[in-house]
Amino acid sequence: VELEPFVEQTLWSDSPVVAPMLLGALIQNASTGLLIRIIETEAYMPDDPASHSFRRLTERNRAMFEAAGCWYVYFVYGMHWCLNVVTGPADSGQAVLIRAGVVESDKGRPSSSGRTVDGPAKLARALGVDKRIDQTSCFGEGPLQLMSDGTRLPVHSVTSRVRISVGKDKEWRFCAEGAPVRRVS
DNA sequence: CGCCGGATGTCCT
DNA sequence: GGACATCCGGCGC
Numbered sequence: 030v031e032l033e034p035f036v037e038q039t040l041w042s043d044s045p046v047v048a049p050m051l052l053g054a055l056i057q058n059a060s061t062g063l064l065i066r067i068i069e070t071e072a073y074m075p076d077d078p079a080s081h082s083f084r085r086l087t088e089r090n091r092a093m094f095e096a097a098g099c100w101y102v103y104f105v106y107g108m109h110w111c112l113n114v115v116t117g118p119a120d121s122g123q124a125v126l127i128r129a130g131v132v133e134s135d136k137g138r139p140s141s142s143g144r145t146v147d148g149p150a151k152l153a154r155a156l157g158v159d160k161r162i163d164q165t166s167c168f169g170e171g172p173l174q175l176m177s178d179g180t181r182l183p184v185h186s187v188t189s190r191v192r193i194s195v196g197k198d199k200e201w202r203f204c205a206e207g208a209p210v211r212r213v214s
Numbered sequence: 215c216g217c218c219g220g221a222t223g224t225c226c227t
Numbered sequence: 228g229g230a231c232a233t234c235c236g237g238c239g240c
């Protein structure tokens with residue numbers, strides 16, 4: 030099956046539109062070749078109290094105010110990195126959090142194929158994500174590539190987002206079949 | 215199922 | 228100086 034860049038134009042829409050369209054897309058570490066298929070996403074918007082872009086642009090959330098097509102990486106709880114895809118026009122302050130995936134291929138450990146990587150911090154760790162990825166392009170010569178093999182996984186569930194204290198009214202979490210079931214309080 | 219600790223960047227006072 | 232964070236594994240019930 031041919032791998033090609035994910036259609037960049039798709040990212041120009043607002044994050045609640047893009048998030049379900051990323052189910053089935055692939056993220057590849059350009060150095061190691063590790064390939065993970067996305068099965069769970071969440072959208073964040075600037076008028077959304079749960080979003081890092083809700084208040085203002087800061088050094089931490091700068092990537093969210095770039096134009097669609099770069100990564101936003103943040104550090105949380107003193108030890109975890111999380112990976113987002115920036116969507117929408119420049120200065121709009123949007124992103125899609127990549128919450129879970131399935132290992133599609135791993136040259137280093139072929140046996141790990143098919144393993145579910147459930148949780149944004151575990152997914153980021155598996156892909157070798159840290160602050161160096163923040164603001165880099167999802168395409169071209171970027172260290173982390175957003176790809177597609179043509180697969181679009183159907184949306185299996187739409188719920189409110191995980192572990193947020195505000196903005197719970199918005200149902201912007203999108204899971205494909207096989208994504209981990211989680212309590213959504 | 216619920217609670218808790220790990221360990222630190224970021225932003226606010 | 229301090230509160231708190233888009234988490235997760237481990238433990239107890």
